[in-house]
Amino acid sequence: MSSKHELYPSVSATSKHTIHTTTASGKELDLRAEFHRTLYAAADAAAKGRTGLFRRMRRGSDGYPIRCTCRDEVTDEPSRDYYCSDCLGHGYLFDETWIVYNRNDDAPRRWGYYLFYVEYSVEPTSKDFIIEVERDVDGNPVVPTVREHYYRIDEAEDFRADDGRVEYWRLKASLVDRWSLWYGEVQQRT
Numbered sequence: 001m002s003s004k005h006e007l008y009p010s011v012s013a014t015s016k017h018t019i020h021t022t023t024a025s026g027k028e029l030d031l032r033a034e035f036h037r038t039l040y041a042a043a044d045a046a047a048k049g050r051t052g053l054f055r056r057m058r059r060g061s062d063g064y065p066i067r068c069t070c071r072d073e074v075t076d077e078p079s080r081d082y083y084c085s086d087c088l089g090h091g092y093l094f095d096e097t098w099i100v101y102n103r104n105d106d107a108p109r110r111w112g113y114y115l116f117y118v119e120y121s122v123e124p125t126s127k128d129f130i131i132e133v134e135r136d137v138d139g140n141p142v143v144p145t146v147r148e149h150y151y152r153i154d155e156a157e158d159f160r161a162d163d164g165r166v167e168y169w170r171l172k173a174s175l176v177d178r179w180s181l182w183y184g185e186v187q188q189r190t
């Protein structure tokens with residue numbers, strides 16, 4: 001595919017992310033469609049996508065994530081006394097959806113952070129999460145869901161075509177270690 005470098009622009013290119021969607025022949029590329037094919041694989045390409053969870057934090061009118069009522073009034077930590085089914089021990093309220101993403105496996109070694117690519121429709125923001133789940137040999141999530149790794153999105157960049165349409169998102173993210181003492185249990189439950 002001749003347009004691969006356009007789909008994955010250099011990470012050092014920090015200025016405005018306008019993508020020139022015109023090829024030498026003058027034909028328009030539909031990067032949304034091309035990225036979708038990259039993730040899900042067409043007949044002529046191997047799938048680069050992985051299935052995982054996108055955790056969108058619910059935010060109040062002030063823009064801050066909404067705290068779960070299970071937090072202890074004194075310590076401000078998520079409940080230690082019971083497993084909170086509202087926040088799964090996170091301490092904030094969220095919604096989760098299944099997504100297919102592409103992860104740059106070289107990014108942590110080269111730049112010290114994780115890089116994910118997701119489709120235009122995800123509309124992520126910083127402080128949302130990508131969650132890697134355990135998958136079977138065919139790449140499908142095991143049932144019940146096992147949440148393996150949590151990545152906090154630190155920066156969400158939208159890549160736009162010349163006409164301003166969002167084509168896909170690139171997410172700089174950090175691996176979150178153990179944010180609560182429920183972490184072990186969270187992995188075991190859906």
Ligand SMILES: [Zn+2]
Pocket residue numbers: 068069070071078079084085086087088089090091092
């Ligand atoms: Zn809670």
